[in-house]
Amino acid sequence: MEKQRYERPIIVKMNTGLMNKFGTKSENEPVTNIESVPVKSLLKNYGSPLFVISEKQIRRNYQNAVRIFKTRYPKVQFAWSYKTNYMNAVCRIFHQEGSWAEVVSGFEYDKALYNGVSGNKIIFNGPDKSDEDLIKAAKNNSLIHIDHYDELYSLIRLSEEYKLKPRVAIRVNMDTGIYPKWDRFGFNFENGQAWNALTRIINSENLELVGIHCHIGTFMLSPGAYTIAARNLCELAWSLKERFGKMVQYIDLGGGFPSTNTLKGAYLPGIDTVPSLDQFADAITDVILGYGFRQEELPLLILETGRALIDDAGYILGTVLATKRLSDGRRATIMDFGLNSLFTSLWYEHKISPAQKLGNQTEEMVMFGPLCMNIDIVRESITMPMLQKGDQVVVHKVGAYNMTQWMQFITLRPNIVLIDNENNTHIIRKAENLGYIQQLEEVPEHLKKPKV
């Protein structure tokens, strides 16, 4: 007689009356394909763990966001936030769709140039721009967003020294009712600093004031905060017009729209609670359109949306290394990816699906990564079908910030594969190897012959 399929014996205590906040049925439906490529074959061909990005989803997200804003406001321009995901292939998808580049360092700036973005379509943000960076950006006609007075004065000095005519904006910070306030970047609105900086620029010989910028935070859950931000930027623009007869070319509201991930500690999944892009678009465009500018002087609206455009286009696939029981009785599952690759597990309760059909029985578990560190937790509590060594999982919505903030700690970073519109797969970043990691290391002569 053929033997029956084995499943590890389990027993769970039933808490009658209490709703289980985590494992809903649908969360445990196996996800066997990304687009139409089988997870099994992806892992077999490219190794585990593995990042997978869907080109189709990126384009869908981008086109959707453009449609939402352009149906409300005549002049809209997105600038891809490089730090959110600066794999060249990813950036180039956005640029093909018409997105400019938003960068915050010389490194990111050079990457944007390498990706073929023309200088005048690069927005250069951030507090860390060297003199060389500023000179290069000015020569390329890039949009330099000044973060602080030291930078403003450096730029004035450099423009005189090198006969440059930099196109600039300032970053403005303000109270939008969001806590904590992001007041360490840019010039403050309420205390008049922003106005003073704008006046200083207008009165300078060489700087050309072209815009006003703000970025009020990330994963913002309140469209109302954007109403305030848009109103404050419009007020500055209006005052400039009144006072100096100069209308800025653009207003840049930065990034910050949430993706549909579930923030840690949230009671309900993000998909049910996060405001839609339409709500944010309404909040922003209603203010600008209603402010009183004449049709022909309406500023270009720039958006530096990051995570909302890429999060749900990225996945990490992984494999169970082991399961065990902790001393307090909780079940633990150890995965072959952890905080090193999935940095955002610090912020999100990532949705994780089994990649194959498993039994109906579910259990609650802690999901750990493979690092020899206590903080290496992928999910503190998740209800999943009973996983065994070798089972495969799909982690959803990991496209934002992981492939830039990942850590090369203890182990090597995995392959990143792009699934194109025709469902072909392409490695867009190879898995690292020892040679790659060590190529910048040098061993002093006297240590070359180890005595072991």
Next chain:
Amino acid sequence: MRVRKNIATSDEGFIFNPTTGDSFSANTIGAEIINLLKKDLALKEVADIICDKYDVDRSLFERDLEDFTLQLKDYSILE
């Protein structure tokens, strides 16, 4: 290793402990093991029966069984 006398079990894996008022749910194999333990079988005998019936490596099952009985003790189902 014995299952407490007054523990009620159903074949579907529903388990009730009248002393504490706690109820539990076990999967099929879990319920089967509890029923075998109720018949005072030794762990070795339980392993014989399960490994005969299911497609599982004996050493893997012994590990799972040990883990399972620890949990049963934790829940005061085993004395």
